Amino acid sequence: MRKHAIALGGAGLLLGVSLIATHAQTAGTAELPDPPEFAAQSEPVFVGVSDIQEYKALPEYHQPEWMDKFVADGKLPPVAERLPKEPLVFKTANMPDGIGVYGDVMRHVIGGRPEGWNYIGGQSQGWGGIDIGLSECLTRTGPLFEVKADELEPLPNLAKSWEWSEDGHELTMHLIEGAKWSDGDPFDADDVMFYWNDNVQDPNVSAVPSGTGTPERFGVGTTLEALDPYTIKWTFKEVRPTQYLYAMAYDSFCPGPSHLLKPQHPKYNTANTYDQYKNAFPPEYMNMPVMGAWVPVEYRPDDIIVMRRNPYYWKTDENGNQLPYLDELEYRLSTWADRDVQAVAGSGDFSNLEQAESYVEALKRSAEPTAPARLQFGARTIGYALRMNLSGNGWGEPDARGQAVRELNRQLDFRKAVSMAIDRQRLGDSLVRGPFTAIYPGGLYAGTTFYDKASTVYYGYDVAAANALLDGIGLTDTDGNGIRNFPAGTANGADVEITLLANTDYGTDTNLAEGVIAQMEPLGIRVIANFQAGTARDDMAQSGQFDWHVERQGAEMVAVVQSTTALAPTGPRTHTFHKAGTDGTVDLLPFEQDLVDDVNAFIVSADPAERAELMKKYQRTFTENVYSVGLTQYPGALIVNKRFANIPAGAPVFMFNWAEDNIIRERVFVPKDSQQAYELFPQTLPGAPGSAGPISE
Secondary structure: OEEOOOOOOOHHHOOOHHHHHHOOOOOOEOOOOOOOOOOOEOOOOOEOHHHOEEEOOOOOOEOOHHHHHHHHOOOOOOHHHHOOOOOEEEOHHHOOOOOOOOOOEEEEEEOOOOOOOOHHHOOOOOOOOHHHHHOOOOEEOHHHHHEOHHHOOOEEOOEEEEEEOOOOOEEEEEEOOOOEOOOOOEOOHHHHHHHHHHHHOOOOOOOOOOOOOOHHHHOOOOEEEEEEOOEEEEEOOOOOOOOHHHHOOOOOOOOOOHHHHHHHOOOOOOOOOHHHHHOOOOOOOOOOOOOOOEEEEEEEOOOEEEEEEOOOOOEEEOOOEEOOOOOEEEEEEOOHHHHHHHHHHOOOOEEEEOOHHHHHHHHHHHOOOOOOEEEEEOOOOEEEEEEEOOOOOOOOOOOHHHHHHHHHHOOHHHHHHHHHOOOHHHHHHHHOOOOOOEEOOOOOOOOOOOOOHHHOOOEOOOHHHHHHHHHHOOOEOOOOOOOOEOOOOOHHHOEOEEEEEEEOOOHHHHHHHHHHHHHHHHHOOEEEEEEEOHHHHHHHHHOOOOOEEEEEOOHHHOOOOOOHHHHOOOOOOOOOOOOOOOOOOOOOOHHHHHHHHHHHHHHHOOOHHHHHHHHHHHHHHHHHOOOOEEEEEEOOEEEEEOOOEOOOOOOOOEOOOEHHHHOOHHHOEOOHHHOOOOOOOOOEEEOOOOOOOEEEO
């Protein structure tokens, strides 16, 4: 750790007195400014679920011509035999540019590094859309940004249909029949049940690297059973909890290949430890069986991951063309900032432009006639918050100082003081000047479906009032060194020092963290930065080893209907900054119990009016009690090379899922006259699992 007693980076914070003077500086609540108008945002065309896809058999099926020799040589069955009984078929009318053609590659650049291919065992593939290209889940949420509000429900995916029992406690799902893993092994209920029984339900497995694959995500007391190879049945304590359909999408319920993973699991292989199970398939292990559209065939550390088309992929277009259209995906292992640079320059093809510091230059470059890429901004669904660890009963096993900080975090006047000391306008301007950022008090994002401004409490920027609040709770500078001290008898009356966890993979995270550190100095609070790279930061956050955490928030604050259980500590492990302590319980504050009650009522309600009112109550309780300190909110943008077709309008960087899923990459294509010779392994397919690289004709 290193101390950061520095001013906010960038000229954006060296603002004149006039800007500061015009900002609200009232003690207590203040009027929340509306987000500035931003004309560069694009809007989706709203459709029904049935306009996007359906499951049906087609008269004939096709594959890329170069694959015909694999069939003729006996290396592959005919395409019709590789597809399920009724493939998932994408509708032509919903494709922005219609039926596509085969060929070409989409070149990605990422800052992550793969741990291995056992995604359901907790290994990260490096993010940036790799896992989305490999994994398929029971349901799908990415394309929901374009689904009409009155039809909003996750799309069928591996589960092609479902129905509720009359009493609403049971949900029977029908799996796609005859689909195969990329090595030709059948996909069936065994894969689903292995994921549920031996990964989600096994506390020794950190199911999925984001930590979302926990039993509580699907409801306390929920059970799952297989009725036959293609039918599973959920049983819930609640009545018709449609919310859990969203939890069955990425990234919480994407089964892995049980025929490969099961022999490595300690339950079935007593010679293995759980660490050995998790790490049984390192990134060097090629051709890992997947249900996704592309398979990893090449990995070079700190250089590249190459993925080739899955010959058994189970989706087609209406002409019977087996998807995907793109033969290859490439992932250059660089930095997240370099991803934006290369996409703008044309040496990369796709980027989720999420670092606001890059927006102005990216817009200037994309406006040039010779620019290789186009920029498409979505809604303001990127938001950062300062989250305080609220567990007072041992989560993360804090020392005496850490425990004293937890007790401060649990006091409303302390949280209010911190919130009132944050000049959100200056924080936003430090990232980018212009109409991009908006003041964010916390809670649900402005402009999203369930947001209600009248229910949002905003404590205006007022350092004097913040200091008065700290004085009132007995935090004073007893030794005259400019830092407040804990009360006598607490942490030996030491200086109030707080560690702040932040992710070094993203410049925005560190910039905002440094801003928070600087803005706490006038309060007499010493904040010490604990800057960690992605995986290390993830591990510390999930294990509760932090006092404060500057973090980009997840889907729950955008969609609400997705990751709903994470809106409050509805279970011992569902929440981001308040999990169960060493005694297995969550020591809820009174207002947290209100949040839990409202979230649980929302989950089981089917009445739109009631759900809206519950989220209004949630928003008021959240912001009034400063459940987390909102920092800033802004839109993301897609950077897409102009040669790609079938990119839907209004696709957000993040809403129900990340942009790589929102654009439905398996139906994205490059017209023949725009295709380039970028493929590293042309006319090759994945080899046998564990073999080195792809196979050619």
